[in-house]
Amino acid sequence: MIHTENLTKKFGDVVAVQDLSLDVREGEVFGFLGPNGAGKTTTVRLLTSLIAPTSGTAVVNGFRSGTNDNDIRRTVGVLTETPGMYDNLSAEYNLRLFAELYEVKDVAGQVEKYLHMLGLWERRNDPAGTFSKGMKQKLAIARAMIHEPRLLFLDEPTSGLDPEAARLVRDFIAELRKEGRTIFMCTHNLDEADRLCDRVGVFKTRVLVVDTPGNLRNSLFGRKVVFHLRETSTGFVDAVQKLDHVRDVKIVDNKLVMTVDDPEVQNPEIVRVLVGAGADIRFVGELRHSLEDVYFQLVKA
Amino acid sequence: MNWHKIKVIVRKEWAEVFKNRMVLFTVAFLPLLMTAIPLAIIYGTGQAGMGDSVTSEVPAQAISAMCPPGLKGGECFQVFMVSQFMMMFMILPMAIPGTIAAYSIVGEKTTRSLEPLLATPITTAELLIGKCLSAVIPAVIATYGAFALFALGTWILVANRALLSALLDARWLIAIVIVGPLLATLEVTFALMVSSRVSDPRVAEQISMVIIVPLLAGFFGQMAGFFILDRNLILLIALVLVGVDVLMAYFATKVFQREAILTRWK
Numbered sequence: 001m002i003h004t005e006n007l008t009k010k011f012g013d014v015v016a017v018q019d020l021s022l023d024v025r026e027g028e029v030f031g032f033l034g035p036n037g038a039g040k041t042t043t044v045r046l047l048t049s050l051i052a053p054t055s056g057t058a059v060v061n062g063f064r065s066g067t068n069d070n071d072i073r074r075t076v077g078v079l080t081e082t083p084g085m086y087d088n089l090s091a092e093y094n095l096r097l098f099a100e101l102y103e104v105k106d107v108a109g110q111v112e113k114y115l116h117m118l119g120l121w122e123r124r125n126d127p128a129g130t131f132s133k134g135m136k137q138k139l140a141i142a143r144a145m146i147h148e149p150r151l152l153f154l155d156e157p158t159s160g161l162d163p164e165a166a167r168l169v170r171d172f173i174a175e176l177r178k179e180g181r182t183i184f185m186c187t188h189n190l191d192e193a194d195r196l197c198d199r200v201g202v203f204k205t206r207v208l209v210v211d212t213p214g215n216l217r218n219s220l221f222g223r224k225v226v227f228h229l230r231e232t233s234t235g236f237v238d239a240v241q242k243l244d245h246v247r248d249v250k251i252v253d254n255k256l257v258m259t260v261d262d263p264e265v266q267n268p269e270i271v272r273v274l275v276g277a278g279a280d281i282r283f284v285g286e287l288r289h290s291l292e293d294v295y296f297q298l299v300k301a
Numbered sequence: 302m303n304w305h306k307i308k309v310i311v312r313k314e315w316a317e318v319f320k321n322r323m324v325l326f327t328v329a330f331l332p333l334l335m336t337a338i339p340l341a342i343i344y345g346t347g348q349a350g351m352g353d354s355v356t357s358e359v360p361a362q363a364i365s366a367m368c369p370p371g372l373k374g375g376e377c378f379q380v381f382m383v384s385q386f387m388m389m390f391m392i393l394p395m396a397i398p399g400t401i402a403a404y405s406i407v408g409e410k411t412t413r414s415l416e417p418l419l420a421t422p423i424t425t426a427e428l429l430i431g432k433c434l435s436a437v438i439p440a441v442i443a444t445y446g447a448f449a450l451f452a453l454g455t456w457i458l459v460a461n462r463a464l465l466s467a468l469l470d471a472r473w474l475i476a477i478v479i480v481g482p483l484l485a486t487l488e489v490t491f492a493l494m495v496s497s498r499v500s501d502p503r504v505a506e507q508i509s510m511v512i513i514v515p516l517l518a519g520f521f522g523q524m525a526g527f528f529i530l531d532r533n534l535i536l537l538i539a540l541v542l543v544g545v546d547v548l549m550a551y552f553a554t555k556v557f558q559r560e561a562i563l564t565r566w567k
Contacts, residue, residue, distance in 0.1 A: 011564065042564075045563065045564075048420055050416065050419055050420055050559065050560075050563060051559070051560040051563060051564065052560060070422045070424065071422075073420060073421060073422040074422035078417065078420040080413075080416045080417050080420070082413045083413075084412065084413035084414040084415070084416055084417050085414065086313070086317055086412070086414055087412065088316075088317050088320045088321075089313075089316055089317060093316060097309060097313050098417070098421060100305070100306075100309045101306055101309055101418075101421040101422070101423055102421060102422065103305070103306075103422075140417070143417065
């Protein structure tokens with residue numbers, strides 16, 4: 001759905017995006033993570049043909065940026081950083097306007113569908129300016145979806161929303177994912193990216209890494225297993241350290257924490273060794289690093 | 302060129318802009334004022350029975366050029382005075398759309414609605430034509446309406462048929478029907494160019510009104526008798542304006558740079 005090669009954007013001497021080479025596959029939710037000013041919005045604008053690259057290429061939905069710009073705009077949906085609604089016009093008019101610009105066949109039907117879907121039907125005749133921030137964001141999402149694009153760009157979809165509105169937006173994104181739509185999502189919310197995204201790209205002017213959240217965790221921190229014991233002893237540490245696949249064994253309170261290559265395969269053996277050494281095991285779990293840990297590790301590096 | 306999209310933009314602009322009372326006031330008040338003043342002059346000078354003593358105070362050359370044979374001195378003076386307002390009727394379609402056009406790009410940027418609009422498959426030409434028409438059409442309708450009121454008022458106030466035909470001769474029709482829309486287009490394309498370059502709607506409106514200055518100079522020039530706005534001169538103005546409008550439309554499209562508007566405006 002998206003393929004870029006050495007995509008670069010400079011504003012004068014300032015490099016906003018450098019040598020971005022990326023592939024986003026059909027049907028996946030791709031999270032684009034990065035600090036403020038990293039160039040995430042510029043990347044979305046490049047990929048939606050709102051601005052032209054300084055060098056490099058971008059192919060979106062099979063159309064080449066710079067050559068088929070109108071085709072790209074016709075086939076993608078964009079949720080911009082700020083909703084940017086026409087505040088004096090009704091919610092329904094706002095959607096109808098964009099449905100007509102996208103040349104949607106059943107304008108009234110599509111408008112009604114998305115107003116219902118996002119819980120705005122009852123307020124359809126109210127000016128968008130009277131809406132709360134969350135409602136405006138929902139209306140902006142409806143606007144981005146009105147022509148049923150298979151590829152959707154969401155720039156900070158839950159930024160500034162209260163927890164309830166943010167959850168509704170996240171649930172809607174999850175629905176879109178189930179429908180098989182491809183979503184390119186810029187976000188600061190790492191927990192959200194962890195829950196919604198199939199893959200994430202950590203970005204700071206250039207792409208630092210692209211992978212699934214799970215693989216990123218494992219590659220940076222390994223997989224850590226925690227054995228909760230009735231009481232700990234250094235003898236237990238010595239016993240498990242003899243195993244080849246166990247590293248970095250530490251005692252934390254009444255717990256033994258260790259890095260293991262493949263817990264599903266190796267945990268039974270560790271349990272046998274610990275029990276053999278006289279340990280009384282209460283519980284075994286995996287210590288899960290958050291995507292936030294991954295992000296900070298990468299961005300700070 | 303997709304005319305459906307242009308119509309969508311025109312309808313959107315009207316739906317938005319006519320909710321603004323100030324814009325409605327500008328569109329309605331100015332034409333009414335411009336109609337009332339010449340009618341008041343016709344009525345006032347007719348009632349006062351102004352004669353040769355008054356005509357001696359205005360340039361004789363101007364009076365003789367405008368006054369058809371058979372009219373008395375006071376009637377010639379009426380024709381001369383009301384003719385001065387032809388220039389005002391030409392300024393009218395320039396004054397009305399300035400507010401609408403100046404707001405159309407900068408206003409969208411300040412409310413951040415321009416980026417979603419530019420993300421749709423609309424070309425720059427379609428967007429600008431839509432915005433241009435949305436400002437020109439109300440101005441032309443208001444001007445035609447005002448002129449129709451003026452014509453009706455003149456018909457009611459003036460009993461002398463020769464004077465009536467002198468007041469409503471072909472010059473007026475050419476000026477209002479042809480030159481008016483061309484001037485409105487000139488003002489709007491200029492306002493769109495300014496609007497694409499500045500970031501404050503008020504600044505855009507003020508700068509875009511600068512284009513009226515040469516026309517005002519023409520108004521005072523004619524009042525002072527430097528030239529007579531006869532049929533040939535009006536046709537020449539119309540011809541020049543066609544060329545200028547085409548050039549201005551071209552430049553407006555060039556000046557409207559999507560990237561600069563999106564990335565440089567804060």
